[in-house]
Amino acid sequence: MADINRDKIRNFCIIAHIDHGKSTLADRIIEKTGTLTNREMQAQVLDNMELERERGITIKSQAVRIVYQANDGEEYIFNLIDTPGHVDFNYEVSRSLAACDGAILVVDAAQGVEAQTLANVYLALDHDLDVLPVINKIDLPSADPERVIEEIEDVIGIEAHDAPLISAKNGLNIEDVLEKIVTNIPAPSGDPEAPLQALIFDSLYDPYKGVIVFCRVKNGTVRPGMNVKMMATGAVENVVEVGYFGAGRFIACDELSAGMVGYITASIKNVKETTVGDTITDVDNPCAEALPGYKKVNSMVYCGLYPADSAKYEDLRDALEKLQLNDASLNYEPETSIALGFGFRCGFLGLLHLEIIQERLEREYNLDLVTTAPGVIYKVYKTDGTVVELTNPSNLPDPSEIDYMEEPIVSAEVMVTTEFIGPIMELCQERRGRYLGMEYIESSRALLKYELPLNEIIYDFFDALKSRSRGYASFDYDMKGYEKSDLVKLDILINKEEVDALSFIVFAGSAYERGRKMCEKLKQEIPRQLFEIPIQAAVGSKVIARETVKAMRKDVLAKCYGGDISRKKKLLEKQKEGKKRMRQVGNVEIPQKAFMSVLKLDED
Amino acid sequence: MKTREIYIHIPFCVKKCNYCDFLSFKYNEDIKDKYIDCLCNEIRHSDMEEVEILTIFIGGGTPSVLEESDIEKIMITIKSHCLLSDDVEITIEVNPGTVTESKAHLYKSIGINRVSIGMQSADDWILKKLGRIHNTHQFFECYERLRKVGINNINVDVMSGLPGLTLENYEDTLKRVCELGPEHISAYSLIIEENTPFFELYNSENGKYINELPDEENERRQYERTDEILKLHGYYRYEISNYAKEGYECRHNSGYWTGVPYYGFGLGASSFIDDTRFCNVSSMEDYIKNKGLAESKDSIILLSKKEKMEEFMYLGLRMTKGISINKFKKIFDEDIYTVFGKTIDKYLSMNLLVCEGDRIFLSNRGIDISNYIFSDFLM
Numbered sequence: 003m004a005d006i007n008r009d010k011i012r013n014f015c016i017i018a019h020i021d022h023g024k025s026t027l028a029d030r031i032i033e034k035t036g037t038l039t040n041r042e043m044q045a046q047v048l049d050n051m052e053l054e055r056e057r058g059i060t061i062k063s064q065a066v067r068i069v070y071q072a073n074d075g076e077e078y079i080f081n082l083i084d085t086p087g088h089v090d091f092n093y094e095v096s097r098s099l100a101a102c103d104g105a106i107l108v109v110d111a112a113q114g115v116e117a118q119t120l121a122n123v124y125l126a127l128d129h130d131l132d133v134l135p136v137i138n139k140i141d142l143p144s145a146d147p148e149r150v151i152e153e154i155e156d157v158i159g160i161e162a163h164d165a166p167l168i169s170a171k172n173g174l175n176i177e178d179v180l181e182k183i184v185t186n187i188p189a190p191s192g193d194p195e196a197p198l199q200a201l202i203f204d205s206l207y208d209p210y211k212g213v214i215v216f217c218r219v220k221n222g223t224v225r226p227g228m229n230v231k232m233m234a235t236g237a238v239e240n241v242v243e244v245g246y247f248g249a250g251r252f253i254a255c256d257e258l259s260a261g262m263v264g265y266i267t268a269s270i271k272n273v274k275e276t277t278v279g280d281t282i283t284d285v286d287n288p289c290a291e292a293l294p295g296y297k298k299v300n301s302m303v304y305c306g307l308y309p310a311d312s313a314k315y316e317d318l319r320d321a322l323e324k325l326q327l328n329d330a331s332l333n334y335e336p337e338t339s340i341a342l343g344f345g346f347r348c349g350f351l352g353l354l355h356l357e358i359i360q361e362r363l364e365r366e367y368n369l370d371l372v373t374t375a376p377g378v379i380y381k382v383y384k385t386d387g388t389v390v391e392l393t394n395p396s397n398l399p400d401p402s403e404i405d406y407m408e409e410p411i412v413s414a415e416v417m418v419t420t421e422f423i424g425p426i427m428e429l430c431q432e433r434r435g436r437y438l439g440m441e442y443i444e445s446s447r448a449l450l451k452y453e454l455p456l457n458e459i460i461y462d463f464f465d466a467l468k469s470r471s472r473g474y475a476s477f478d479y480d481m482k483g484y485e486k487s488d489l490v491k492l493d494i495l496i497n498k499e500e501v502d503a504l505s506f507i508v509f510a511g512s513a514y515e516r517g518r519k520m521c522e523k524l525k526q527e528i529p530r531q532l533f534e535i536p537i538q539a540a541v542g543s544k545v546i547a548r549e550t551v552k553a554m555r556k557d558v559l560a561k562c563y564g565g566d567i568s569r570k571k572k573l574l575e576k577q578k579e580g581k582k583r584m585r586q587v588g589n590v591e592i593p594q595k596a597f598m599s600v601l602k603l604d605e606d
Numbered sequence: 607m608k609t610r611e612i613y614i615h616i617p618f619c620v621k622k623c624n625y626c627d628f629l630s631f632k633y634n635e636d637i638k639d640k641y642i643d644c645l646c647n648e649i650r651h652s653d654m655e656e657v658e659i660l661t662i663f664i665g666g667g668t669p670s671v672l673e674e675s676d677i678e679k680i681m682i683t684i685k686s687h688c689l690l691s692d693d694v695e696i697t698i699e700v701n702p703g704t705v706t707e708s709k710a711h712l713y714k715s716i717g718i719n720r721v722s723i724g725m726q727s728a729d730d731w732i733l734k735k736l737g738r739i740h741n742t743h744q745f746f747e748c749y750e751r752l753r754k755v756g757i758n759n760i761n762v763d764v765m766s767g768l769p770g771l772t773l774e775n776y777e778d779t780l781k782r783v784c785e786l787g788p789e790h791i792s793a794y795s796l797i798i799e800e801n802t803p804f805f806e807l808y809n810s811e812n813g814k815y816i817n818e819l820p821d822e823e824n825e826r827r828q829y830e831r832t833d834e835i836l837k838l839h840g841y842y843r844y845e846i847s848n849y850a851k852e853g854y855e856c857r858h859n860s861g862y863w864t865g866v867p868y869y870g871f872g873l874g875a876s877s878f879i880d881d882t883r884f885c886n887v888s889s890m891e892d893y894i895k896n897k898g899l900a901e902s903k904d905s906i907i908l909l910s911k912k913e914k915m916e917e918f919m920y921l922g923l924r925m926t927k928g929i930s931i932n933k934f935k936k937i938f939d940e941d942i943y944t945v946f947g948k949t950i951d952k953y954l955s956m957n958l959l960v961c962e963g964d965r966i967f968l969s970n971r972g973i974d975i976s977n978y979i980f981s982d983f984l985m
Contacts, residue, residue, distance in 0.1 A: 532956060532958070532975065532978070554975050554978065555822060555826055555974060555975070556795070556822075556825070556826065556829070556974055556975065557974070557975040557976070557977040557978045558795070558846060558973065558974060558975065558976050558977055559797075559846075559976075559977055566876045566885070567862070567876065567878070567883060567917065567921065568876065568883055568885070568905065568907065571917075571920075571984075573977070574920060574977065574980050574981040574984055575981075575984060577977060577978070577981040578981040578982070578984045581981065581982075
């Protein structure tokens with residue numbers, strides 16, 4: 003396959019609202035083209051992270067090369083790049099799109115266009131991709147493809163009348179999609195003889211090969227033995243291997259030329275040398291300028307991550323470093339907490355991203371973590387004229403030094419069926435939303451536009467939205483900017499001692515309510531101890547809420563029968579284990595999950 | 607000569623009580639006969655060389671559901687196979703509803719010198735709630751019957767913290783027991799165990815009738831009154847849940863807390879021999895199939911020095927006289943403060959432990975939350 007005609011290559015991705023069947027379609031395409039035998043075929047082959055399969059979502063972008071025998075008798079090379087659907091991972095979507103020439107847009111035949119459908123299409127159009135709509139799940143009783151086609155044309159404004167009507171689940175009309183990929187998605191442009199210009203869209207650390215760089219060659223050709231340079235970092239490396247992506251494995255080949263998608267290894271040990279979005283070029287014959295990178299989004303949500311066992315601090319740092327290699331949107335820096343010891347303040351794209359990282363650290367790196375309440379970045383304007391970007395509430399300057407504060411605001415779009423407009427507007431109102439307007443997509447659905455403070459949506463907005471619309475609302479948002487706001491730091495005192503890891507910034511008008519809920523929650527989470535423990539919420543020196551954990555009065559095993567000492571010992575061991583999972587703050591033992599309890603304040 | 611104890615498990619009841627999670631089945635004559643054979647076989651095959659038996663405890667279940675001939679068989683097997691010490695203490699547990707006159711006579715004549723009666727409450731309504739098969743009248747009858755045949759060491763079990771139990775109600779039970787004047791009283795505060803009918807009704811997560819349980823204030827008051835009332839009548843507390851007149855402490859149970867080795871015979875019974883804890887299988891089928899023999903041993907744990915030190919503390923501290931600093935030194939050749947100093951000091955400073963001369967023991971408040979303290983003695 004050394005001599006590949008560029009005209010026969012199609013680089014594309016699949017974009018969709020969550021659960022519209024993106025990964026299933028990818029599976030079918032791989033299956034139909036015989037890239038995998040049936041035995042190798044496992045549901046959602048592209049989602050090979052354990053966590054992805056479990057949650058049924060795509061977190062990391064994945065790529066695979068497929069050979070397709072088209073109806074015109076020619077053989078085509080498809081490079082399929084899977085993308086995440088969740089709004090938290092727009093950044094990952096953006097990375098994948100940069101490597102493609104076209105995108106398949108999957109729309110659910112029953113649900114129609116959703117908020118993330120729109121968001122993803124706009125991203126694709128931003129990258130000048132040709133969009134090929136596909137109507138999925140036509141086997142559902144509630145499927146209404148005609149309506150959905152109309153919706154795509156009206157709302158998105160792209161031609162959809164000859165969109166393939168498929169059922170990815172049942173393998174129906176997949177051939178139709180494959181043919182449309184050949185006819186509707188353009189072949190890559192670019193000159194294989196020109197100086198090398200390749201975009202890094204992802205990377206992976208392999209303990210044997212070092213960093214494996216995923217790239218799209220825009221111009222020129224890359225071969226083993228070449229000296230290449232990362233234009234942004236300036237790092238120079240000697241290429242050891244190039245290749246393409248089989249499903250779930252790497253297949254080495256002689257060269258990657260303009261238009262191709264593949265990987266490069268160069269015994270790169272330092273992850274920092276290969277930043278995603280950078281351009282690779284030939285040292286001896288460099289290109290004139292780097293490719294435009296793509297929109298890099300900044301972390302929006304911050305929280306503290308601490309090892310439950312303080313001896314594991316180094317392990318946590320190593321794990322974060324490795325994860326960051328695959329996930330450039332994760333950032334972290336060391337911090338210390340009086341309550342939790344040494345840890346890291348980490349930045350994430352959103353709450354789901356946070357959860358995913360936390361779970362990956364726990365599973366893949368076997369770490370036990372304590373997470374503090376997530377927060378956003380506040381801007382603190384000090385009286386001396388300086389501005390502090392606050393990611394950790396503990397670092398809030400003394401009130402006397404603060405002139406005013408600003409908080410991040412997002413523009414949000416909520417798509418909802420008309421019967422739920424009322425409850426959703428109410429929800430946005432409660433979350434300090436500013437109503438911007440409403441558009442009817444069709445007679446039964448509307449797009450609500452709001453501006454919302456980011457800190458009102460990072461915890462549980464998504465869940466609240468789903469529950470108040472019985473699952474019918476969808477949601478997407480974009481950072482808008484910062485606005486002045488009346489914010490205070492809410493401190494929690496346990497047994498009269500301030501617990502830094504529990505402090506958070508809150509809108510002044512909500513402080514009382516949140517303080518009260520926080521105290522109630524902590525009262526449930528902190529087990530009774532040998533003495534009475536007051537739990538107080540305070541703003542400055544003013545206590546605004548209080549609960550008390552009463553002293554333990556009874557913890558005794560009355561009967562110990564027939565000399566069954568082992569059973570008794572098991573009980574004591576369990577108790578000791580429980581104590582171990584506590585954090586000692588002053589002389590109070592606080593269970594680790596109490597530090598996350600602020601997340602669940604709005605339950606029930 | 608080594609000194610040891612014997613525990614015999616009788617896993618049969620007329621009916622299981624609603625709070626009970628001990629290993630016991632509904633009485634069935636056929637299975638019972640096979641069981642007694644296996645039990646005796648197990649006793650006969652145990653190594654009793656150079657062993658003197660200090661105490662025997664026949665517990666259950668309800669040993670008094672057994673017929674006279676069964677008890678006779680067990681006792682004769684023990685006596686013919688083991689050397690009993692001159693002042694051996696032999697206890698049998700009974701349910702007041704099952705002790706006939708002839709059983710009482712047999713107990714006495716076969717050498718049983720201590721009887722433990724499961725009274726639980728002197729209120730018939732409460733007894734019914736607990737799922738007991740006896741009533742108060744039967745208890746008093748049973749007590750008299752045992753006294754009449756000459757049993758001069760009797761224990762009575764009472765329970766506090768029961769659903770529907772008021773403080774007056776409970777005090778009445780205590781007073782009526784004290785007036786009878788048994789030598790020993792075990793007073794337990796109800797624990798809601800999993801896999802019991804009570805768990806469904808009263809568990810703290812989602813028990814439907816949790817409101818029927820006395821609230822904490824009340825439950826603690828009942829518990830405190832136990833100590834006050836029994837003290838007034840000449841009983842002293844020698845262990846977390848056990849009270850006795852001077853000289854009538856249960857030697858068998860005290861043995862568990864002070865490291866005396868013991869054989870456990872019968873289904874699921876635990877043994878502690880040569881620093882090893884092990885227990886019999888708990889499947890009746892397997893026990894009978896193996897004729898009660900060695901193949902049916904389970905979860906064998908040879909105690910390390912560390913574990914022995916831990917046990918010395920958390921078992922010894924169950925006794926109100928606590929543990930001896932010198933004895934620790936003598937057994938382990940290490941200073942108790944070198945090993946447990948930090949924990950001991952912590953609880954001494956909180957007045958949960960008390961140190962007097964050679965002994966360290968729990969304060970009254972320490973007893974209330976003893977599990978919390980004990981778990982800190984695990985290293």
